Amino acid sequence: MNLTLHVWRQKSRTDEGRMETYLAKNISPDMSFLEMLDVVNEDLIKHNKEPIAFDHDCREGICGSCGLMINGVAHGPEKATTACQLHMRHFEDGAHIYIEPWRAAAFPVIRDLIVDRSAFDRIIQAGGYISVNTGGAPDGNAIPIPKENAETAMDAAACIGCGACVAACPNASAMLFLSAKVTHLANLPQGQPERVQRVKKMVEQHDREGFGHCTNIYECEAACPKEIPATTITQLNRDYLLAITAGGGPGARKGGAG
Amino acid sequence: MSIVDEEPTHRINRKGSRVDVSPPARQWLLPLLTSSVGSKILTALTGIVLTGFVIGHLIGNLKLFWGPESINSYAQFLKSTGPLLWIARLGLLAALVLHMTLAIRLKRRAVAARPVAYRNPATVQATIASRTMIWTGIVIFVFLIIHLAHFTFGIFGMADGVKYLDLKDDKGRHDVYRMVVAGFSVPAYALIYLLAQVALFLHLRHGVASVFQTLSLNGTSCRTFLNQLAIVVAAFVTVGNSLIVFAVWGGLVTDTHSLFWEASK
Ligand code: HEM
Ligand code: FES
Numbered sequence: 001m002n003l004t005l006h007v008w009r010q011k012s013r014t015d016e017g018r019m020e021t022y023l024a025k026n027i028s029p030d031m032s033f034l035e036m037l038d039v040v041n042e043d044l045i046k047h048n049k050e051p052i053a054f055d056h057d058c059r060e061g062i063c064g065s066c067g068l069m070i071n072g073v074a075h076g077p078e079k080a081t082t083a084c085q086l087h088m089r090h091f092e093d094g095a096h097i098y099i100e101p102w103r104a105a106a107f108p109v110i111r112d113l114i115v116d117r118s119a120f121d122r123i124i125q126a127g128g129y130i131s132v133n134t135g136g137a138p139d140g141n142a143i144p145i146p147k148e149n150a151e152t153a154m155d156a157a158a159c160i161g162c163g164a165c166v167a168a169c170p171n172a173s174a175m176l177f178l179s180a181k182v183t184h185l186a187n188l189p190q191g192q193p194e195r196v197q198r199v200k201k202m203v204e205q206h207d208r209e210g211f212g213h214c215t216n217i218y219e220c221e222a223a224c225p226k227e228i229p230a231t232t233i234t235q236l237n238r239d240y241l242l243a244i245t246a247g248g249g250p251g252a253r254k255g256g257a258g
Numbered sequence: 259m260s261i262v263d264e265e266p267t268h269r270i271n272r273k274g275s276r277v278d279v280s281p282p283a284r285q286w287l288l289p290l291l292t293s294s295v296g297s298k299i300l301t302a303l304t305g306i307v308l309t310g311f312v313i314g315h316l317i318g319n320l321k322l323f324w325g326p327e328s329i330n331s332y333a334q335f336l337k338s339t340g341p342l343l344w345i346a347r348l349g350l351l352a353a354l355v356l357h358m359t360l361a362i363r364l365k366r367r368a369v370a371a372r373p374v375a376y377r378n379p380a381t382v383q384a385t386i387a388s389r390t391m392i393w394t395g396i397v398i399f400v401f402l403i404i405h406l407a408h409f410t411f412g413i414f415g416m417a418d419g420v421k422y423l424d425l426k427d428d429k430g431r432h433d434v435y436r437m438v439v440a441g442f443s444v445p446a447y448a449l450i451y452l453l454a455q456v457a458l459f460l461h462l463r464h465g466v467a468s469v470f471q472t473l474s475l476n477g478t479s480c481r482t483f484l485n486q487l488a489i490v491v492a493a494f495v496t497v498g499n500s501l502i503v504f505a506v507w508g509g510l511v512t513d514t515h516s517l518f519w520e521a522s523k
Contacts, residue, residue: 235474
């Protein structure tokens, strides 16, 4: 198949950047979106031109590196699919495809389609952890955890930190990312001792990084390749409200699950 | 958790738990007013107050269909509550000011959070109502000013050469009934009211469902239900208010006749 690509090109953080048009010829529908870009890049290199810079690592949908805004939709048109797992058969032959980097003040563009997502790291550093002594791994199932809590925590822990939620949100809010971590740890016994401080500090850091607020629009949820539900944001709202008004609310310090 | 950055705002109590001993304002008021999640919670709480008012206001207005005695005596009753009325008015004003201030500040931060727009933007599942809250809010605010100037302060508009606030019924009360009939008989004024109702519908259609998420009052599986609830509430308010305008236009409500009232001349 043959495609026309409109791609954001930007030399450096300070460069203004612009959209440029490329032809992608003889693309197999079985290629992934990134493989299609590889083909275009090889052609560019052959013609002594600068290849398109994009982030990628695992190419199997688990690392969260490959963030691309494809036709205005984070990770492209397929539900629950990262750009690296998106196949070209989902596009029509002859289609025009717009490829842009994640857009957020907190995610400055480093080059072309690559953005700096270290704001996420700082949100995690602010509280997205539990303080435990290192040492031998504890026995599996040594701490009883209700099935429902375990499931909720696991679903939230599926976040790969790709930033699609920020990219898709009209307010460039990182609330889904933040709430996934808060929900993950709030549902496990190990997360309880720091639960109250965690949510306060993570929200504080989120705001300091310059992300917007949540307007309950749920574009994030639709964009999330791991299908993290917006109900994690419900949990975040509740934990935050209780943390600032009632020191975490009833049961907050008991150390029990959920 | 580092030991150094936790100055004396925390203390270990007898049970061995860390408790926050900083002044209450720093513990909850500041985060509520300044953080993104906190501001949103206050927007929701004030939104509930305003929504409650809008619903109550409509129910009062519907008395128009029962004729002048019904609505004029209701207006008289409201005025007779004296200080209570003023407390309610000031409370509503405070809620409105807080709602607007926080909503506008959040919106400005959100705009700053995306300085470069997408060249080719798309939306997957957000409703139009949810993406236009600031605009429908501003329309509601502008309308509110017009509405207060029109009926509350009687700054513009006349009924047969008499100023609205000087209209008296046969018992000497302010004749709210004739004022409203006269007001909506002017198509230009009535159109403004109808337009504002469209904005109010959109604002409530997202707002009423949104409040449950912001205050975490929703369960995991009730999004569809809450969306339907929001549509019902928004439609109730908008259709109810608009009916009054249309009833005056259609001659169903006149100086001598209303749906459930016939003047005995
Ligand atoms: C009768 C008047 C009003 C009512 C009943 C009302 C009601 C509501 C409700 C229920 C919400 C939902 C809060 C939430 O998302 O949790 C809301 C949000 C909002 N309101 Fe209003 N509102 C009114 C007036 C205004 C005005 C005058 C403005 C003007 C700026 C405004 C701007 C907003 C904005 C921007 C939001 C979205 C907040 C956000 O998600 O960031 N509203 N409103
Ligand atoms: S490259 Fe790892 S998720 Fe796409």
